[in-house]
Amino acid sequence: MKLIIKADRLIDSNSLHPLINSALVIENGKIVEIISQDKLKDISIETFDIIDAGNSTIMPGFIEMHSHMHVNAESDAYKQVTTESNEFLLMRAVKAVRSTLSSGVTTMRDLGSKNEIAFPIKEAVNNGVIPGPRLLVTGTPITSTGGHCNSFAYEADTKDEVIKAVRRQFKKGADYIKIMSTGGGFTPGTNMRKAQYSADILKAAVEDAERLGLRVAAHCHGTAGVINCVEAGIHNLIHCSWLSENPSEMFDYHPEITDQIVAKGLFLDPTLGVDRLNQIRDPQRYKLRSELKDPVKRFEILKDMWVRGVKFVTGMDSGMTNARFDDFAVMPQVMVEDLGISNMEAIICSTKTSADCLDILQETGTLEPGKSADVIVVKGNPLEDIKLLSNVEDIILKGKIIKRDGKLLI
Ligand SMILES: [Zn+2]
Incomplete structure:
Protein backbone atom coordinates (compact mmCIF):
# COMPACT_ATOMS: atom_id res chain seq x y z
CA MET A 1 0.00 0.00 0.00
CA LYS A 2 1.63 3.22 -1.22
CA LEU A 3 -0.10 6.54 -0.74
CA ILE A 4 0.73 10.21 -1.29
CA ILE A 5 -1.35 12.98 0.29
CA LYS A 6 -0.92 16.52 -1.08
CA ALA A 7 -2.43 19.70 0.38
CA ASP A 8 -1.76 23.41 0.72
CA ARG A 9 -0.73 23.05 4.37
CA LEU A 10 0.76 20.36 6.59
CA ILE A 11 0.89 20.52 10.38
CA ASP A 12 3.39 18.02 11.76
CA SER A 13 2.68 18.92 15.45
CA ASN A 14 6.39 19.52 16.07
CA SER A 15 6.78 22.91 14.41
CA LEU A 16 4.67 25.91 15.43
CA HIS A 17 4.31 26.77 11.74
CA PRO A 18 2.67 24.73 8.98
CA LEU A 19 4.61 23.49 5.98
CA ILE A 20 3.26 24.92 2.74
CA ASN A 21 2.60 22.84 -0.42
CA SER A 22 3.93 19.63 1.06
CA ALA A 23 3.27 16.01 0.28
CA LEU A 24 3.18 13.15 2.75
CA VAL A 25 4.52 9.85 1.43
CA ILE A 26 3.19 6.66 3.06
CA GLU A 27 4.29 3.09 2.52
CA ASN A 28 3.37 -0.09 4.40
CA GLY A 29 1.45 1.82 7.06
CA LYS A 30 4.33 4.16 7.89
CA ILE A 31 5.23 7.72 7.00
CA VAL A 32 8.25 7.51 4.69
CA GLU A 33 8.91 11.19 4.10
CA ILE A 34 7.45 14.66 3.93
CA ILE A 35 8.58 16.49 0.81
CA SER A 36 7.81 19.63 -1.15
CA GLN A 37 5.25 18.96 -3.88
CA ASP A 38 7.91 20.15 -6.41
CA LYS A 39 9.97 17.09 -5.50
CA LEU A 40 7.20 14.65 -6.44
CA LYS A 41 8.57 14.60 -10.00
CA ASP A 42 11.68 12.85 -8.63
CA ILE A 43 9.77 9.76 -7.50
CA SER A 44 7.72 7.37 -9.62
CA ILE A 45 4.37 8.56 -8.38
CA GLU A 46 2.42 6.34 -10.80
CA THR A 47 2.97 3.50 -8.32
CA PHE A 48 1.17 5.48 -5.61
CA ASP A 49 -2.47 6.11 -4.81
CA ILE A 50 -2.79 9.92 -4.55
CA ILE A 51 -5.10 12.07 -2.44
CA ASP A 52 -4.88 15.61 -3.81
CA ALA A 53 -6.59 17.69 -1.12
CA GLY A 54 -5.92 21.22 -2.42
CA ASN A 55 -6.98 23.95 0.03
CA SER A 56 -6.87 21.64 3.01
CA THR A 57 -4.60 20.82 5.92
CA ILE A 58 -2.82 17.53 6.54
CA MET A 59 -2.24 16.82 10.23
CA PRO A 60 -1.84 13.95 12.71
CA GLY A 61 -5.05 12.13 13.71
CA ALA A 329 -13.36 18.69 17.66
CA VAL A 330 -15.20 20.67 20.32
CA MET A 331 -12.22 20.27 22.67
CA PRO A 332 -9.55 22.17 20.74
CA GLN A 333 -12.29 24.74 20.03
CA VAL A 334 -12.91 25.28 23.77
CA MET A 335 -9.16 25.44 24.39
CA VAL A 336 -8.88 28.30 21.92
CA GLU A 337 -12.08 30.14 22.85
CA ASP A 338 -12.11 29.76 26.64
CA LEU A 339 -8.55 28.85 27.64
CA GLY A 340 -7.16 31.45 25.24
CA ILE A 341 -4.35 29.39 23.72
CA SER A 342 -3.43 29.51 20.03
CA ASN A 343 -4.99 27.24 17.41
CA MET A 344 -1.62 25.54 16.88
CA GLU A 345 -1.15 24.98 20.63
CA ALA A 346 -4.61 23.38 20.85
CA ILE A 347 -3.77 21.10 17.90
CA ILE A 348 -0.47 20.06 19.49
CA CYS A 349 -2.28 19.22 22.76
CA SER A 350 -4.78 17.14 20.74
CA THR A 351 -2.02 15.12 19.09
CA LYS A 352 1.60 15.26 20.24
CA THR A 353 1.15 16.04 23.96
CA SER A 354 -1.57 13.41 24.29
CA ALA A 355 0.64 10.79 22.60
CA ASP A 356 3.42 11.75 25.02
CA CYS A 357 1.08 11.22 27.97
CA LEU A 358 0.23 7.76 26.63
CA ASP A 359 3.95 7.01 26.18
CA ILE A 360 3.41 6.25 22.47
CA LEU A 361 5.04 9.35 20.98
CA GLN A 362 7.64 7.15 19.30
CA GLU A 363 4.79 5.55 17.34
CA THR A 364 2.23 8.31 16.65
CA GLY A 365 1.12 11.85 17.55
CA THR A 366 3.28 13.73 15.04
CA LEU A 367 3.92 13.43 11.31
CA GLU A 368 7.50 12.22 11.00
CA PRO A 369 9.26 9.60 8.90
CA GLY A 370 9.12 6.19 10.58
CA LYS A 371 5.93 6.86 12.51
CA SER A 372 2.59 5.17 11.97
CA ALA A 373 0.60 6.83 9.19
CA ASP A 374 -2.21 8.14 11.43
CA VAL A 375 -3.27 11.14 9.42
CA ILE A 376 -6.31 13.31 8.85
CA VAL A 377 -7.04 15.95 6.20
CA VAL A 378 -9.14 18.91 7.31
CA LYS A 379 -10.87 21.11 4.77
CA GLY A 380 -9.60 24.71 4.90
CA ASN A 381 -7.21 26.18 7.44
CA PRO A 382 -7.83 25.31 11.12
CA LEU A 383 -5.04 27.70 12.11
CA GLU A 384 -7.41 30.51 11.07
CA ASP A 385 -10.65 28.92 12.23
CA ILE A 386 -10.37 26.17 14.85
CA LYS A 387 -13.97 25.07 14.22
CA LEU A 388 -12.83 23.63 10.90
CA LEU A 389 -11.40 20.66 12.82
CA SER A 390 -14.90 19.21 12.63
CA ASN A 391 -14.54 19.11 8.81
CA VAL A 392 -12.43 15.97 8.52
CA GLU A 393 -12.41 14.97 4.85
CA ASP A 394 -9.91 12.11 4.91
CA ILE A 395 -8.80 9.72 7.65
CA ILE A 396 -5.85 7.34 7.40
CA LEU A 397 -5.13 4.89 10.22
CA LYS A 398 -1.89 2.88 10.11
CA GLY A 399 -1.77 3.65 6.37
CA LYS A 400 -5.29 2.38 5.69
CA ILE A 401 -7.82 4.81 4.23
CA ILE A 402 -10.84 5.04 6.55
CA LYS A 403 -12.48 8.10 4.99
CA ARG A 404 -11.81 9.57 1.57
CA ASP A 405 -13.11 12.82 0.09
CA GLY A 406 -15.75 13.00 2.80
CA LYS A 407 -16.93 9.43 2.28
CA LEU A 408 -16.56 6.84 5.06
CA LEU A 409 -15.15 3.52 3.91
CA ILE A 410 -15.84 1.59 7.12
ZN1 LIG B 1 -14.59 9.65 32.87
Whole structure:
Protein backbone atom coordinates (compact mmCIF):
# COMPACT_ATOMS: atom_id res chain seq x y z
CA MET A 1 0.00 0.00 0.00
CA LYS A 2 1.63 3.22 -1.22
CA LEU A 3 -0.10 6.54 -0.74
CA ILE A 4 0.73 10.21 -1.29
CA ILE A 5 -1.35 12.98 0.29
CA LYS A 6 -0.92 16.52 -1.08
CA ALA A 7 -2.43 19.70 0.38
CA ASP A 8 -1.76 23.41 0.72
CA ARG A 9 -0.73 23.05 4.37
CA LEU A 10 0.76 20.36 6.59
CA ILE A 11 0.89 20.52 10.38
CA ASP A 12 3.39 18.02 11.76
CA SER A 13 2.68 18.92 15.45
CA ASN A 14 6.39 19.52 16.07
CA SER A 15 6.78 22.91 14.41
CA LEU A 16 4.67 25.91 15.43
CA HIS A 17 4.31 26.77 11.74
CA PRO A 18 2.67 24.73 8.98
CA LEU A 19 4.61 23.49 5.98
CA ILE A 20 3.26 24.92 2.74
CA ASN A 21 2.60 22.84 -0.42
CA SER A 22 3.93 19.63 1.06
CA ALA A 23 3.27 16.01 0.28
CA LEU A 24 3.18 13.15 2.75
CA VAL A 25 4.52 9.85 1.43
CA ILE A 26 3.19 6.66 3.06
CA GLU A 27 4.29 3.09 2.52
CA ASN A 28 3.37 -0.09 4.40
CA GLY A 29 1.45 1.82 7.06
CA LYS A 30 4.33 4.16 7.89
CA ILE A 31 5.23 7.72 7.00
CA VAL A 32 8.25 7.51 4.69
CA GLU A 33 8.91 11.19 4.10
CA ILE A 34 7.45 14.66 3.93
CA ILE A 35 8.58 16.49 0.81
CA SER A 36 7.81 19.63 -1.15
CA GLN A 37 5.25 18.96 -3.88
CA ASP A 38 7.91 20.15 -6.41
CA LYS A 39 9.97 17.09 -5.50
CA LEU A 40 7.20 14.65 -6.44
CA LYS A 41 8.57 14.60 -10.00
CA ASP A 42 11.68 12.85 -8.63
CA ILE A 43 9.77 9.76 -7.50
CA SER A 44 7.72 7.37 -9.62
CA ILE A 45 4.37 8.56 -8.38
CA GLU A 46 2.42 6.34 -10.80
CA THR A 47 2.97 3.50 -8.32
CA PHE A 48 1.17 5.48 -5.61
CA ASP A 49 -2.47 6.11 -4.81
CA ILE A 50 -2.79 9.92 -4.55
CA ILE A 51 -5.10 12.07 -2.44
CA ASP A 52 -4.88 15.61 -3.81
CA ALA A 53 -6.59 17.69 -1.12
CA GLY A 54 -5.92 21.22 -2.42
CA ASN A 55 -6.98 23.95 0.03
CA SER A 56 -6.87 21.64 3.01
CA THR A 57 -4.60 20.82 5.92
CA ILE A 58 -2.82 17.53 6.54
CA MET A 59 -2.24 16.82 10.23
CA PRO A 60 -1.84 13.95 12.71
CA GLY A 61 -5.05 12.13 13.71
CA PHE A 62 -6.69 13.27 16.94
CA ILE A 63 -6.03 11.50 20.23
CA GLU A 64 -9.10 11.09 22.44
CA MET A 65 -7.75 10.55 25.95
CA HIS A 66 -10.88 9.77 27.89
CA SER A 67 -13.72 7.57 26.78
CA HIS A 68 -16.16 5.20 28.42
CA MET A 69 -17.02 3.06 25.44
CA HIS A 70 -19.91 1.22 27.09
CA VAL A 71 -21.86 4.34 28.15
CA ASN A 72 -24.56 5.87 25.95
CA ALA A 73 -23.85 9.64 26.24
CA GLU A 74 -27.49 10.27 27.16
CA SER A 75 -28.98 11.78 30.32
CA ASP A 76 -29.96 8.32 31.61
CA ALA A 77 -26.35 7.08 31.37
CA TYR A 78 -26.11 6.00 35.01
CA LYS A 79 -29.25 3.87 34.82
CA GLN A 80 -28.10 2.49 31.49
CA VAL A 81 -24.68 1.25 32.68
CA THR A 82 -26.10 -0.20 35.88
CA THR A 83 -28.90 -2.17 34.24
CA GLU A 84 -27.80 -3.33 30.78
CA SER A 85 -26.25 -6.75 30.17
CA ASN A 86 -22.58 -7.08 29.26
CA GLU A 87 -23.63 -8.31 25.82
CA PHE A 88 -25.63 -5.15 25.20
CA LEU A 89 -22.84 -2.92 26.54
CA LEU A 90 -20.47 -4.67 24.19
CA MET A 91 -22.66 -3.76 21.22
CA ARG A 92 -22.75 -0.15 22.36
CA ALA A 93 -18.95 -0.19 22.51
CA VAL A 94 -18.70 -1.54 18.95
CA LYS A 95 -20.72 1.46 17.78
CA ALA A 96 -18.74 3.86 19.98
CA VAL A 97 -15.28 2.97 18.67
CA ARG A 98 -16.47 3.17 15.05
CA SER A 99 -18.05 6.56 15.68
CA THR A 100 -14.88 7.84 17.37
CA LEU A 101 -12.68 6.76 14.46
CA SER A 102 -15.14 8.33 11.99
CA SER A 103 -14.55 11.77 13.56
CA GLY A 104 -10.80 11.68 12.90
CA VAL A 105 -9.65 10.15 16.18
CA THR A 106 -6.92 7.64 15.31
CA THR A 107 -5.95 6.82 18.92
CA MET A 108 -8.36 6.51 21.82
CA ARG A 109 -7.78 5.73 25.48
CA ASP A 110 -10.69 4.19 27.30
CA LEU A 111 -10.56 5.34 30.93
CA GLY A 112 -13.01 2.95 32.47
CA SER A 113 -15.26 0.30 31.00
CA LYS A 114 -15.74 -3.17 32.40
CA ASN A 115 -12.98 -5.65 31.61
CA GLU A 116 -15.59 -7.77 29.84
CA ILE A 117 -16.16 -4.88 27.40
CA ALA A 118 -12.88 -3.02 26.91
CA PHE A 119 -10.54 -5.98 26.39
CA PRO A 120 -12.59 -7.90 23.79
CA ILE A 121 -13.28 -4.64 21.93
CA LYS A 122 -9.56 -3.89 21.77
CA GLU A 123 -8.84 -7.41 20.55
CA ALA A 124 -11.59 -7.18 17.90
CA VAL A 125 -10.20 -3.86 16.63
CA ASN A 126 -6.64 -5.21 16.56
CA ASN A 127 -7.76 -8.28 14.62
CA GLY A 128 -9.75 -6.24 12.10
CA VAL A 129 -13.08 -7.74 13.16
CA ILE A 130 -14.60 -4.28 13.84
CA PRO A 131 -13.38 -0.80 12.85
CA GLY A 132 -11.96 1.44 15.55
CA PRO A 133 -8.99 3.64 16.39
CA ARG A 134 -5.77 2.40 18.00
CA LEU A 135 -7.00 1.56 21.50
CA LEU A 136 -5.34 1.85 24.86
CA VAL A 137 -7.62 0.59 27.58
CA THR A 138 -7.66 0.58 31.37
CA GLY A 139 -10.48 -1.94 31.74
CA THR A 140 -12.36 -1.54 34.98
CA PRO A 141 -11.27 1.42 37.07
CA ILE A 142 -10.13 1.01 40.68
CA THR A 143 -12.27 2.66 43.35
CA SER A 144 -12.96 2.45 47.07
CA THR A 145 -15.85 0.32 48.31
CA GLY A 146 -19.01 2.19 47.32
CA GLY A 147 -16.81 4.83 45.69
CA HIS A 148 -17.01 6.66 42.37
CA CYS A 149 -18.12 4.34 39.52
CA ASN A 150 -18.31 1.35 41.88
CA SER A 151 -21.02 -0.23 39.71
CA PHE A 152 -18.43 -1.07 37.06
CA ALA A 153 -15.18 -0.70 39.00
CA TYR A 154 -12.92 -2.97 41.03
CA GLU A 155 -13.33 -2.04 44.69
CA ALA A 156 -10.12 -1.82 46.70
CA ASP A 157 -9.57 0.04 49.98
CA THR A 158 -6.23 -0.76 51.58
CA LYS A 159 -2.75 -0.39 50.10
CA ASP A 160 -2.47 -4.16 49.58
CA GLU A 161 -5.89 -4.32 47.92
CA VAL A 162 -5.02 -1.47 45.56
CA ILE A 163 -1.70 -3.10 44.60
CA LYS A 164 -3.57 -6.34 43.95
CA ALA A 165 -6.08 -4.45 41.78
CA VAL A 166 -3.26 -2.90 39.73
CA ARG A 167 -1.71 -6.32 39.17
CA ARG A 168 -5.10 -7.78 38.27
CA GLN A 169 -5.61 -5.14 35.58
CA PHE A 170 -2.08 -5.68 34.27
CA LYS A 171 -2.74 -9.41 34.03
CA LYS A 172 -5.97 -8.77 32.10
CA GLY A 173 -4.06 -6.64 29.58
CA ALA A 174 -4.54 -3.04 30.72
CA ASP A 175 -2.44 -0.42 28.92
CA TYR A 176 -2.97 2.18 31.64
CA ILE A 177 -4.34 2.10 35.20
CA LYS A 178 -7.32 4.23 36.21
CA ILE A 179 -8.04 5.00 39.85
CA MET A 180 -10.74 7.20 41.39
CA SER A 181 -9.10 9.46 43.96
CA THR A 182 -12.29 11.37 44.90
CA GLY A 183 -16.02 10.91 44.49
CA GLY A 184 -17.71 12.03 41.30
CA GLY A 185 -20.92 13.46 39.91
CA PHE A 186 -21.76 10.30 37.99
CA THR A 187 -22.11 8.20 41.15
CA PRO A 188 -24.89 9.19 43.55
CA GLY A 189 -23.80 9.49 47.17
CA THR A 190 -20.07 9.85 46.60
CA ASN A 191 -18.28 12.97 47.81
CA MET A 192 -16.48 14.89 45.06
CA ARG A 193 -14.77 17.16 47.56
CA LYS A 194 -13.15 14.46 49.68
CA ALA A 195 -10.29 12.08 48.97
CA GLN A 196 -11.07 8.37 48.57
CA TYR A 197 -7.40 7.37 48.96
CA SER A 198 -4.41 8.66 50.91
CA ALA A 199 -1.31 9.81 49.03
CA ASP A 200 0.47 6.78 50.47
CA ILE A 201 -1.96 4.32 48.85
CA LEU A 202 -1.88 6.18 45.51
CA LYS A 203 1.92 6.15 45.62
CA ALA A 204 1.87 2.37 46.07
CA ALA A 205 -0.33 2.12 42.96
CA VAL A 206 2.06 4.33 40.96
CA GLU A 207 5.15 2.39 42.06
CA ASP A 208 3.64 -0.97 41.25
CA ALA A 209 2.27 0.23 37.90
CA GLU A 210 5.69 1.65 36.97
CA ARG A 211 7.32 -1.65 37.89
CA LEU A 212 5.00 -3.24 35.31
CA GLY A 213 5.69 -0.58 32.67
CA LEU A 214 2.30 1.10 33.10
CA ARG A 215 1.20 4.62 33.96
CA VAL A 216 -1.66 5.74 36.20
CA ALA A 217 -4.49 8.19 35.54
CA ALA A 218 -6.58 9.40 38.46
CA HIS A 219 -9.98 11.01 38.61
CA CYS A 220 -9.76 13.97 41.04
CA HIS A 221 -12.33 16.72 41.65
CA GLY A 222 -11.62 17.85 45.20
CA THR A 223 -8.40 19.65 46.07
CA ALA A 224 -7.70 17.04 48.77
CA GLY A 225 -7.60 14.38 46.05
CA VAL A 226 -5.56 16.57 43.68
CA ILE A 227 -2.91 17.12 46.36
CA ASN A 228 -2.73 13.39 47.14
CA CYS A 229 -2.37 12.56 43.43
CA VAL A 230 0.43 15.08 42.94
CA GLU A 231 2.29 13.85 46.01
CA ALA A 232 1.96 10.29 44.72
CA GLY A 233 3.21 11.22 41.24
CA ILE A 234 0.04 10.13 39.39
CA HIS A 235 1.08 10.47 35.73
CA ASN A 236 -2.20 11.88 34.45
CA LEU A 237 -4.60 14.00 36.53
CA ILE A 238 -8.18 13.80 35.31
CA HIS A 239 -10.61 16.74 35.76
CA CYS A 240 -8.47 18.37 38.48
CA SER A 241 -11.37 20.59 39.53
CA TRP A 242 -9.81 22.05 42.70
CA LEU A 243 -13.12 21.84 44.61
CA SER A 244 -12.81 22.96 48.21
CA GLU A 245 -13.34 20.42 50.97
CA ASN A 246 -15.58 23.04 52.56
CA PRO A 247 -18.94 22.94 50.69
CA SER A 248 -19.58 26.62 51.45
CA GLU A 249 -16.76 27.66 49.13
CA MET A 250 -16.44 26.53 45.53
CA PHE A 251 -12.73 26.29 44.74
CA ASP A 252 -9.55 25.88 46.73
CA TYR A 253 -6.77 26.41 44.20
CA HIS A 254 -3.10 26.02 45.16
CA PRO A 255 -0.65 27.50 42.62
CA GLU A 256 2.27 25.94 44.50
CA ILE A 257 0.77 22.49 43.85
CA THR A 258 0.54 23.41 40.16
CA ASP A 259 4.27 24.16 40.25
CA GLN A 260 4.80 20.63 41.59
CA ILE A 261 2.67 19.21 38.75
CA VAL A 262 5.01 20.97 36.32
CA ALA A 263 8.19 19.94 38.16
CA LYS A 264 7.09 16.28 38.21
CA GLY A 265 6.08 16.37 34.53
CA LEU A 266 2.51 15.20 35.21
CA PHE A 267 -0.15 15.59 32.51
CA LEU A 268 -3.58 17.19 32.94
CA ASP A 269 -6.80 16.07 31.26
CA PRO A 270 -9.27 18.81 32.28
CA THR A 271 -12.15 17.26 30.23
CA LEU A 272 -12.92 20.58 28.58
CA GLY A 273 -15.54 19.47 26.05
CA VAL A 274 -18.31 18.23 28.33
CA ASP A 275 -19.50 21.56 29.68
CA ARG A 276 -19.70 23.14 26.23
CA LEU A 277 -21.70 20.16 24.96
CA ASN A 278 -24.07 20.41 27.92
CA GLN A 279 -24.45 24.11 27.19
CA ILE A 280 -25.43 23.34 23.59
CA ARG A 281 -27.58 20.25 24.18
CA ASP A 282 -28.98 20.68 27.68
CA PRO A 283 -28.83 24.26 29.07
CA GLN A 284 -30.61 23.25 32.27
CA ARG A 285 -27.96 20.64 33.05
CA TYR A 286 -25.24 23.17 32.18
CA LYS A 287 -26.75 25.64 34.66
CA LEU A 288 -26.75 23.05 37.45
CA ARG A 289 -23.13 22.12 36.74
CA SER A 290 -22.12 25.78 36.63
CA GLU A 291 -23.43 26.19 40.17
CA LEU A 292 -20.93 23.54 41.24
CA LYS A 293 -18.03 24.78 39.11
CA ASP A 294 -18.29 28.44 38.06
CA PRO A 295 -16.96 28.25 34.47
CA VAL A 296 -15.36 31.72 34.55
CA LYS A 297 -13.39 31.00 37.70
CA ARG A 298 -12.62 27.46 36.50
CA PHE A 299 -10.98 28.83 33.34
CA GLU A 300 -9.03 31.42 35.38
CA ILE A 301 -7.50 28.52 37.31
CA LEU A 302 -6.84 26.50 34.17
CA LYS A 303 -5.20 29.51 32.49
CA ASP A 304 -2.88 29.86 35.47
CA MET A 305 -2.02 26.16 35.18
CA TRP A 306 -1.30 26.56 31.46
CA VAL A 307 0.88 29.65 32.00
CA ARG A 308 2.86 27.84 34.71
CA GLY A 309 3.65 25.12 32.17
CA VAL A 310 1.27 22.23 32.83
CA LYS A 311 0.96 19.80 29.90
CA PHE A 312 -2.68 19.65 28.79
CA VAL A 313 -4.14 16.59 27.04
CA THR A 314 -7.48 16.18 25.34
CA GLY A 315 -10.00 13.90 27.04
CA MET A 316 -13.69 14.13 26.17
CA ASP A 317 -15.15 11.86 28.85
CA SER A 318 -17.08 10.53 25.88
CA GLY A 319 -20.02 8.36 26.80
CA MET A 320 -20.92 10.65 29.70
CA THR A 321 -24.10 12.71 29.30
CA ASN A 322 -24.03 14.76 26.07
CA ALA A 323 -20.40 13.86 25.25
CA ARG A 324 -20.89 11.80 22.12
CA PHE A 325 -18.17 9.72 20.59
CA ASP A 326 -17.80 11.88 17.47
CA ASP A 327 -17.53 15.19 19.37
CA PHE A 328 -13.73 15.41 19.60
CA ALA A 329 -13.36 18.69 17.66
CA VAL A 330 -15.20 20.67 20.32
CA MET A 331 -12.22 20.27 22.67
CA PRO A 332 -9.55 22.17 20.74
CA GLN A 333 -12.29 24.74 20.03
CA VAL A 334 -12.91 25.28 23.77
CA MET A 335 -9.16 25.44 24.39
CA VAL A 336 -8.88 28.30 21.92
CA GLU A 337 -12.08 30.14 22.85
CA ASP A 338 -12.11 29.76 26.64
CA LEU A 339 -8.55 28.85 27.64
CA GLY A 340 -7.16 31.45 25.24
CA ILE A 341 -4.35 29.39 23.72
CA SER A 342 -3.43 29.51 20.03
CA ASN A 343 -4.99 27.24 17.41
CA MET A 344 -1.62 25.54 16.88
CA GLU A 345 -1.15 24.98 20.63
CA ALA A 346 -4.61 23.38 20.85
CA ILE A 347 -3.77 21.10 17.90
CA ILE A 348 -0.47 20.06 19.49
CA CYS A 349 -2.28 19.22 22.76
CA SER A 350 -4.78 17.14 20.74
CA THR A 351 -2.02 15.12 19.09
CA LYS A 352 1.60 15.26 20.24
CA THR A 353 1.15 16.04 23.96
CA SER A 354 -1.57 13.41 24.29
CA ALA A 355 0.64 10.79 22.60
CA ASP A 356 3.42 11.75 25.02
CA CYS A 357 1.08 11.22 27.97
CA LEU A 358 0.23 7.76 26.63
CA ASP A 359 3.95 7.01 26.18
CA ILE A 360 3.41 6.25 22.47
CA LEU A 361 5.04 9.35 20.98
CA GLN A 362 7.64 7.15 19.30
CA GLU A 363 4.79 5.55 17.34
CA THR A 364 2.23 8.31 16.65
CA GLY A 365 1.12 11.85 17.55
CA THR A 366 3.28 13.73 15.04
CA LEU A 367 3.92 13.43 11.31
CA GLU A 368 7.50 12.22 11.00
CA PRO A 369 9.26 9.60 8.90
CA GLY A 370 9.12 6.19 10.58
CA LYS A 371 5.93 6.86 12.51
CA SER A 372 2.59 5.17 11.97
CA ALA A 373 0.60 6.83 9.19
CA ASP A 374 -2.21 8.14 11.43
CA VAL A 375 -3.27 11.14 9.42
CA ILE A 376 -6.31 13.31 8.85
CA VAL A 377 -7.04 15.95 6.20
CA VAL A 378 -9.14 18.91 7.31
CA LYS A 379 -10.87 21.11 4.77
CA GLY A 380 -9.60 24.71 4.90
CA ASN A 381 -7.21 26.18 7.44
CA PRO A 382 -7.83 25.31 11.12
CA LEU A 383 -5.04 27.70 12.11
CA GLU A 384 -7.41 30.51 11.07
CA ASP A 385 -10.65 28.92 12.23
CA ILE A 386 -10.37 26.17 14.85
CA LYS A 387 -13.97 25.07 14.22
CA LEU A 388 -12.83 23.63 10.90
CA LEU A 389 -11.40 20.66 12.82
CA SER A 390 -14.90 19.21 12.63
CA ASN A 391 -14.54 19.11 8.81
CA VAL A 392 -12.43 15.97 8.52
CA GLU A 393 -12.41 14.97 4.85
CA ASP A 394 -9.91 12.11 4.91
CA ILE A 395 -8.80 9.72 7.65
CA ILE A 396 -5.85 7.34 7.40
CA LEU A 397 -5.13 4.89 10.22
CA LYS A 398 -1.89 2.88 10.11
CA GLY A 399 -1.77 3.65 6.37
CA LYS A 400 -5.29 2.38 5.69
CA ILE A 401 -7.82 4.81 4.23
CA ILE A 402 -10.84 5.04 6.55
CA LYS A 403 -12.48 8.10 4.99
CA ARG A 404 -11.81 9.57 1.57
CA ASP A 405 -13.11 12.82 0.09
CA GLY A 406 -15.75 13.00 2.80
CA LYS A 407 -16.93 9.43 2.28
CA LEU A 408 -16.56 6.84 5.06
CA LEU A 409 -15.15 3.52 3.91
CA ILE A 410 -15.84 1.59 7.12
ZN1 LIG B 1 -14.59 9.65 32.87
